Amino acid sequence: MSATPLPRTEGTGDQAEEALSLDRRDEWAALGAHRERLGGTRLRDLFDADPARADRLTLDVGGLHADYSKNLVTDETLRLLAELAGATRVAALRDAMLRGDHINVTEDRAVLHTALRAPRSAVIEADGRDVVPEVHAVLDRMAEFADRVRSRRWLGHTGLPVRRVVNIGIGGSDLGPAMAYEALRPYSDRDLEFRFVSNVDGADLHESLRDADPATTLFVVSSKTFTTVETITNATAARRWLVEGLGTEEAVSRHFAAVSTNTEAVERFGIDTDHMFGFWDWVGGRYSYDSAIGLSLMVAIGPERFREMLAGFHLMDTHFATAPVERNLPFLLGLLGIWYGGFWDAQSHAVLPYSHHMSRFSAYLQQLDMESNGKSVQRDGRPVGWATGPVVWGTPGTNGQHAYFQLLHQGTRFVPADLLGFAEPAPDLPEALVPQHDLLMANMFAQGQALAFGRTAAEVAGEGVPAGLVPHRTFPGDRPTTTILAERLSPSVLGQLVALYEHKVFVQGAVWNINSFDQWGVQLGKVLAERVEPALTSGKEVEGLDASTAGLVARYRTLRGR
Numbered sequence: 001m002s003a004t005p006l007p008r009t010e011g012t013g014d015q016a017e018e019a020l021s022l023d024r025r026d027e028w029a030a031l032g033a034h035r036e037r038l039g040g041t042r043l044r045d046l047f048d049a050d051p052a053r054a055d056r057l058t059l060d061v062g063g064l065h066a067d068y069s070k071n072l073v074t075d076e077t078l079r080l081l082a083e084l085a086g087a088t089r090v091a092a093l094r095d096a097m098l099r100g101d102h103i104n105v106t107e108d109r110a111v112l113h114t115a116l117r118a119p120r121s122a123v124i125e126a127d128g129r130d131v132v133p134e135v136h137a138v139l140d141r142m143a144e145f146a147d148r149v150r151s152r153r154w155l156g157h158t159g160l161p162v163r164r165v166v167n168i169g170i171g172g173s174d175l176g177p178a179m180a181y182e183a184l185r186p187y188s189d190r191d192l193e194f195r196f197v198s199n200v201d202g203a204d205l206h207e208s209l210r211d212a213d214p215a216t217t218l219f220v221v222s223s224k225t226f227t228t229v230e231t232i233t234n235a236t237a238a239r240r241w242l243v244e245g246l247g248t249e250e251a252v253s254r255h256f257a258a259v260s261t262n263t264e265a266v267e268r269f270g271i272d273t274d275h276m277f278g279f280w281d282w283v284g285g286r287y288s289y290d291s292a293i294g295l296s297l298m299v300a301i302g303p304e305r306f307r308e309m310l311a312g313f314h315l316m317d318t319h320f321a322t323a324p325v326e327r328n329l330p331f332l333l334g335l336l337g338i339w340y341g342g343f344w345d346a347q348s349h350a351v352l353p354y355s356h357h358m359s360r361f362s363a364y365l366q367q368l369d370m371e372s373n374g375k376s377v378q379r380d381g382r383p384v385g386w387a388t389g390p391v392v393w394g395t396p397g398t399n400g401q402h403a404y405f406q407l408l409h410q411g412t413r414f415v416p417a418d419l420l421g422f423a424e425p426a427p428d429l430p431e432a433l434v435p436q437h438d439l440l441m442a443n444m445f446a447q448g449q450a451l452a453f454g455r456t457a458a459e460v461a462g463e464g465v466p467a468g469l470v471p472h473r474t475f476p477g478d479r480p481t482t483t484i485l486a487e488r489l490s491p492s493v494l495g496q497l498v499a500l501y502e503h504k505v506f507v508q509g510a511v512w513n514i515n516s517f518d519q520w521g522v523q524l525g526k527v528l529a530e531r532v533e534p535a536l537t538s539g540k541e542v543e544g545l546d547a548s549t550a551g552l553v554a555r556y557r558t559l560r561g562r
């Protein structure tokens with residue numbers, strides 16, 4: 001880590017305000033006192049006392065209908081949370097981000113992923129230069145490339161069109177495109193096959209190539225830095241496979257494209273920079289799939305759908321930038337998380353999509369949220385004295401119901417959750433399968449109800465359940481959920497959802513006064529792996545290994561017969 005003093009963000013101005021620790025703010029104390037007063041307030045009581053609650057605590061933004069009435073909040077809670085957002089100057093930091101200030105203070109960078117989806121007419125400056133024309137120039141080149149592959153005009157070395165696209169990347173260079181490809185699969189060209197390879201375990205690449213024909217395979221090597229060891233190792237192996245398969249190095253040019261900010265490294269690797277698509281250091285890896293990192297996705301769904309997705313992102317950006325805090329969905333979701341983490345001791349947050357196509361969404365959010373807000377020092381380096389980012393997890397809801405929902409309903413842990421669902425089934429679903437959609441959605445609505453309101457002992461006993469079983473069959477309820485319902489999982493709606501969570505993470509990082517845009521915590525393991533690897537292969541003594549790790553290395557070598 002750099003020893004140079006951190007540049008100050010130009011954004012928020014008031015240094016005395018910024019220096020005040022979150023837990024010493026009056027607004028924080030007010031929330032603590034409010035929490036005490038709420039005590040064991042039940043959602044049942046809140047709904048009974050206020051027939052308008054379900055109507056009032058909802059918000060429509062673009063194609064998303066958010067119902068946050070099943071959260072453990074009153075109007076007073078929401079007012080106090082909005083005051084906390086005001087005191088911590090979240091809106092000022094948001095504006096600083098949107099205008100290109102270097103709010104990523106530890107890396108001295110602007111944070112401008114919102115520029116990736118700005119319309120052509122917008123002007124957004126990073127370091128004094130309008131970045132919007134460059135963004136659209138790359139999008140146009142991507143569109144041309146995607147169209148050539150999709151129309152089978154892009155020919156491989158032997159003159160055959162592409163059948164399989166293999167995206168090689170990891171973290172933000174994998175999770176976004178892989179998640180979005182799954183989400184928008186019904187919109188994709190079904191005659192093209194897509195694979196996403198991330199793991200340095202050779203099995204990942206092998207499974208993606210074992211039935212592939214080098215003559216019809218296109219690799220998209222995606223890496224912001226183009227130095228990430230997993231990606232470069234896999235890309236090198238892929239290149240070897242291709243050259244062996246087609247018998248000549250010359251084939252590489254027609255079968256490899258690259259997405260990166262590092263032109264030199266791409267050239268060094270041997271990928272023709274005519275087939276390279278760039279982006280910029282002001283795009284964080286986990287905020288990048290709407291940049292050229294989405295190239296494989298664009299090949300799958302086509303430039304028009306990709307642009308619809310960008311328009312969805314932009315819609316949510318505009319809402320985030322302009323709506324008042326109390327009616328601003330990213331603010332609301334962010335503040336609810338602050339409430340549960342700070343005053344209800346919630347350790348985790350579940351995101352449960354009732355949609356098969358959203359199966360990778362929670363995995364995508366894990367990086368977005370946990371790499372952003374898994375921090376324990378404030379922006380100026382002081383330790384935090386409050387809980388920051390939660391463990392984010394989840395899988396499609398119905399599957400979860402038969403796995404871990406038992407704990408959500410009756411366990412001792414408190415797990416707030418988001419339920420995501422779509423009124424329309426996937427657009428390509430055969431007629432015979434459409435009726436299943438009602439069953440799917442009935443489950444989502446029922447789970448929200450059961451989690452919120454439970455089933456009291458009296459109700460259970462009233463159903464004739466034997467007394468000994470009553471405690472086992474009682475559901476405490478008061479497990480909060482926010483339900484987000486959209487008409488359909490379209491490209492635009494996906495963009496809206498991703499931008500919603502991006503900005504939710506932003507709001508939380510701003511209140512917690514942490515830098516959501518660096519990721520120093522991933523460095524140590526990388527450095528140590530580089531030191532350990534020679535010990536595994538050559539048996540050379542590696543200095544500085546602790547006794548446990550040295551023992552494991554020795555055991556590994558024995559098991560491998562070395």
Ligand SMILES: O=P(O)(O)OC[C@H]1O[C@](O)(CO)[C@@H](O)[C@@H]1O
Pocket residue numbers: 170171172173222223224225226227228231285286371519522
């Ligand atoms: O795109 P790159 O440079 O290969 O990095 C991949 C990922 O590695 C990280 O730097 C650390 O996990 C992520 O932030 C990033 O998305």
